[in-house]
Amino acid sequence: MGVDVLAISTDSRFSHKIWQKEELSKMVPNGAPYPLLSDAGGKIGKVYGVYENDAGVDIRGRFIVDPDGVIQGMEILTPSVGRNVSELIRQVQAFQHVRKTGEVTPSGWQPGKPTLKPSPELVGTVWKVWKPDMAF
Amino acid sequence: MIYRFMCGLLILMFSVTASLAADPPGSATGTGAAGSKNTANVAGKSDQALESCVATAKGPIESKQQLSKVVQMEAQAPPTSSMARVGKPAPDFExxxxxxxxxxxxxxxxxxxxxxxxxxxxxxxxxV
Known part of the structure; x- marks a missing residue:
């Protein structure tokens, strides 16, 4: 897919090193394959709207940034619920498809499913080509 | 002796000014940054591994225009133009x-x- 992942928390890079060694490398061979970034004091998290002042940490925020450096998608969760990686991958595939083709992807789109080509004729006739069960 | 003191003061002032880019006034990180900066200078460029352990990072990188706006507003909250929003450029950082x-x-x-x-x-x- 050609995507670089950057993981970032308020921990120091030294903590990241030990976490890779002591825990991540036991979940995944050789540990997480992407860089772990340190957001000292949550300064970056504040700009991204994910810094939680009371706990002093960056909560689970995830941003899809396109090759022009523009944010295409974001999702922010409170700490107790983890993310769904399949949905992240689907969104990246959809944004990459849109960027390449100029088509748009309706609700529930997966690679291989039909896309829509906006046109004057499509106005008011989406019901003919897209059915609600395609959203799932 | 006085010369050394003045140099130290200059470095300190520089760091405080730099840290204003992201911090509200009165934040204490300026002095911390000055401390690490001095250590980094002592380490020299020959020892890259050591350098990488003591190097500080800028955090959010504001454009000059945004910076002056922040200083004028005395930055209680980051200006909305530099906040992350979909469809807008992702705020740069180091x-x-x-x-x-x-x-x-x-x-x-x-x-x-x-x-x-x-x-x-x-x-x-x-x-989790």
Missing amino acids: ANAFQNGKFRNIKLSDYKGRWVVLCFYPGDFTF
């Missing part, structure tokens, strides 16, 4: 990082031309 057994500094703008997924998470050694 952060210390660990990857493949090495420490280095990473800027988001290093990744121009690539798709990036930026994942914030609450902390190492947490449960």
Whole structure:
């Protein structure tokens, strides 16, 4: 897919090193394959709207940034619920498809499913080509 | 002696000014940054591994225009123009990082031309 992942928390890079060694490398061979970034004091998290002042940490925020450096998608969760990686991958595939083709992807789109080509004729006739069960 | 003191003061002032880019006035990180800066200078450029352990990172990188706006507003909250929003440029930053057994500094703008997924998470050694 050609995507670089950057993981970032308020921990120091030294903590990241030990976490890779002591825990991540036991979940995944050789540990997480992407860089772990340190957001000292949550300064970056504040700009991204994910810094939680009371706990002093960056909560689970995830941003899809396109090759022009523009944010295409974001999702922010409170700490107790983890993310769904399949949905992240689907969104990246959809944004990459849109960027390449100029088509748009309706609700529930997966690679291989039909896309829509906006046109004057499509106005008011989406019901003919897209059915609600395609959203799932 | 006085000369040394003046140099120290200058470095301190520089760091405080630099840290204003992201910090509200009165934040204490300016002095911390000055401390690390001095250590980095002592380490010299010959020892890159040591350098990577003591190097500080800029954090959010504001454009000059935004910076002056922040100073004028005395920055109670970051200006909305530099906040992350969909369809807008991702605010650039520089952060210390660990990857493949090495420490280095990473800027988001290093990744121009690539798709990036930026994942914030609450902390190492947490449960979820």
